[in-house]
Amino acid sequence: MNIAIVGIGLIGGSIGIRFKESNFCNKIVGVEKNETNQKKALQLGLVDEIQSLQEAIKSCKVIILTVPVDVIMDLLPGILDQVTDQVIIDMGSTKSRILDMIKDHPNRGRYIAAHPMAGTEYSGPEAAIKDLFKDKMMVYVEASKTDEDAFEIADGITDQLEMQSSFMNAQEHDMHTAYVSHISHLTSFALALTVLEKEKSQGRIFELAGSGFQSTVRLAKSSPDMWTPIIKQNRANVLEVLEEHIKQLQHVYDKIKMEDYTAVHKWIKKSNKIKRIIK
């Protein structure tokens, strides 16, 4: 079986590493617009060869889309127009709009919406790492609308990546990811900017930055080309969670302002319940 990876960055490249390691397929074809990244992907051995998207659709049984979600929106209808028995797996971070767009496509059954809950703050082919997916969660979204044979192939890939799996509808998926992924990125971007702004008047401000700061701010290294489309496609949920988060911050601001430290203590203690979730 030949497999094409469209977009050879952190996700696509890490899939390539795993497939090569396990000899899972005959050939891994890379589809990549950026010429520098094409060369890097070949040099790093993430894929066996580079083809155009048109060639890859013809030569591969499975096409995995790991480009930013706006590019997935652009490419997907045209790809579906051309498939016969191929399997198209979309690994983007938002699902409602994409699923809505192709819901009536005659080849809808060949498409599977999957979201690997794995990543780092880095992007591009050099960001690809071994075991990125191991023991992480692959979320299948509206999997019941995918043909059974196509789903089996996609699920085989999930097994190859050593991932667990879960099923959700599109609305659920997009709301959940807004709360446990998208907002984390937004707070990190905001925190980085808060301190970078202060640095302008206070040169040494980062000197005391330790592991706590690093931990809350590391996601601010994430790519705007990847994250802007995610925010755009998940606008309503992102606005909801942002509003709630700002409310929490405004609440503690008000309590500190009025010197109600009993309320501050209570607020922190309540947040400690996260221990139940995060080991």
Place this chain on the structure above:
Amino acid sequence: MNIAIVGIGLIGGSIGIRFKESNFCNKIVGVEKNETNQKKALQLGLVDEIQSLQEAIKSCKVIILTVPVDVIMDLLPGILDQVTDQVIIDMGSTKSRILDMIKDHPNRGRYIAAHPMAGTEYSGPEAAIKDLFKDKMMVYVEASKTDEDAFEIADGITDQLEMQSSFMNAQEHDMHTAYVSHISHLTSFALALTVLEKEKSQGRIFELAGSGFQSTVRLAKSSPDMWTPIIKQNRANVLEVLEEHIKQLQHVYDKIKMEDYTAVHKWIKKSNKIKRIIK
């Protein structure tokens, strides 16, 4: 030389581990109100014996304060009243109010304000770990007001802990820590609460939480008994940074609301400059 550690938790206990390992002192005396923690500290071998604060002031050359900053405020004047040639090292996270309180004390010279920029989200004697301080920064605050012999002893301890050192005035220290430590905790508490609130109506919300979420929320496990006094003592700086941070979040909220994704992209890209700071 006998050394007393007042408050045997994450910081105090980790100092104990390092001193024992390096045979730095004759005896490590633990001062600890909580009886369960006394027992744990002895069982874990963090200290050699438990004494009362009064006994420890008499029997030890160095008294290291690693209790919450409100307790340091309560204890410090009484300790300074009793010292002759002992050295009192305060390792709390805020400095302006404490330094202001004891600035005219006749034994001011025996006191050194130091802040080890090291920690984890855990507290109590079991949280103590080897190498917590290694290669981290010890910040001396208003060190020029400490007697030279006392400073030399404190600096020897910093060396023993394998730390680097830096000097600051109190105002600078408290403002810098608000920006690179205290705000990180506040955003983490707020983020944990945002999602915990959502969980009430959406049982499965944490199912997709991955490493990004964990990273931004882990500080929300931090102790309210430690953090409420820090916020209280650093109120003005904390309010300033909170206000700035809320402004950043409100800014991106507004841009998403008005669907100005060019501005969102620009905002994220600007935050990426944090790469310069965080490796």
